[in-house]
Amino acid sequence: EPEVTQTPSHQVTQMGQEVILRCVPISNHLYFYWYRQILGQKVEFLVSFYNNEISEKSEIFDDRFSVERPDGSNFTLKIRSTKLEDSAMYFCASSEDHITNTEAFFGQGTRLTVV
């Protein structure tokens, strides 16, 4: 069964450093997303991406964050100048169509710890 794959599963970084979280969406999907979940809190939307550009982003997605689809299969989230409050689980998701028309499938997440 097709699935969204994320690497690494756990990333520890020092405050102020840059991190790149990687995702391989489901192959025939066209819409890509990043969400995050701080421990004990709800899943929060960060950004959506379609046709090689950002469709929508939340207030959390400030100018330290960027996304890229460098080739036909990978989708990355880069966080520059990491802060302690960036520590969270980050989930990549993908969907075939707009989420008003179909469901999104999530990866298993990358746990980011900023120390």
Place this chain on the structure above:
Amino acid sequence: EDQVTQSPEALRLQEGESSSLNCSYTVSGLRGLFWYRQDPGKGPEFLFTLYSAGEEKEKERLKATLTKKESFLHITAPKPEDSATYLCAVPGTASKLTFGTGTRLQVTL
């Protein structure tokens, strides 16, 4: 702004003891409602999509229903392997899901 509220926060059931989880929502125009299951340390796993009031979907021991203001996830004769956090979410726009805080379900023998 879209809001999703789930209750109860936590629910403990004995194996075989049926119950329901609630998801109430406030949106400008409902464009679907999703149920996901999340195991500890894992990503949300898709369960159901409901699009219109009166719609019902079933999968094994789970049945999701939808009204104009809320959705219910009914769990019939649960087993310990049904223990998880159940999340509901609504599309706020065509490209963004707004999640509730979830209901943590524990099913004991």
